[in-house]
Amino acid sequence: MSAKVTVIIYILVSLEIGLLLLFLPWYSQFWEENFFLYLMTEKLNASWLPALITSGWVRGGVSGLGLFNILTGIREMINFRQSVAALNQRLSRSESPSTTTNENQWERPDDPAAPGDSGLSDHQSSELPPRVQSR
Numbered sequence: 001m002s003a004k005v006t007v008i009i010y011i012l013v014s015l016e017i018g019l020l021l022l023f024l025p026w027y028s029q030f031w032e033e034n035f036f037l038y039l040m041t042e043k044l045n046a047s048w049l050p051a052l053i054t055s056g057w058v059r060g061g062v063s064g065l066g067l068f069n070i071l072t073g074i075r076e077m078i079n080f081r082q083s084v085a086a087l088n089q090r091l092s093r094s095e096s097p098s099t100t101t102n103e104n105q106w107e108r109p110d111d112p113a114a115p116g117d118s119g120l121s122d123h124q125s126s127e128l129p130p131r132v133q134s135r
Helices: 002-026 037-046 049-053 056-078 080-095 122-127
Strands: none
Touching: 002 056, 002 080, 037 049, 056 080
C-alpha cells in the first residue's frame, strides 16, 4: 500500500513541478518582477544577472526542465504497476533479515582490528605491495 502512495505522490509532484517550470518563466509578474532576483543582484553586485535570467534562452531552458518533469510523470503513470512492483521488491529486500546490520559495527567477529587500530601489525607487512616494501 505504501508503495502505491509513494508512486502516486511522485507522479503528482513531477506533474506539478513540471507545470510550474513550464509556464512560470513566461508569466512576467513572477519572472521579471521577482524580489529574489533583485536581492541576488544587489548581494552579488551583478548588474548583468537580470538580463541573463529574463533572456529567452534561460526561460526556454527552465521550460524544457518543466517539460521533462511532465514527461517523467506521464511515464510513471503509464508504468504505474511496474513502478509499484519494483518499489515493493526493493522495500521487501531492505526488510529481510539477511540484510540487517550488526547493532555495533565495530564488534565484528571477522574483523581483527579494534576500533582505534589501523589494522596493520608487524606480521602483516609482507602483504604490502613490493614497491612499498622496498622503502
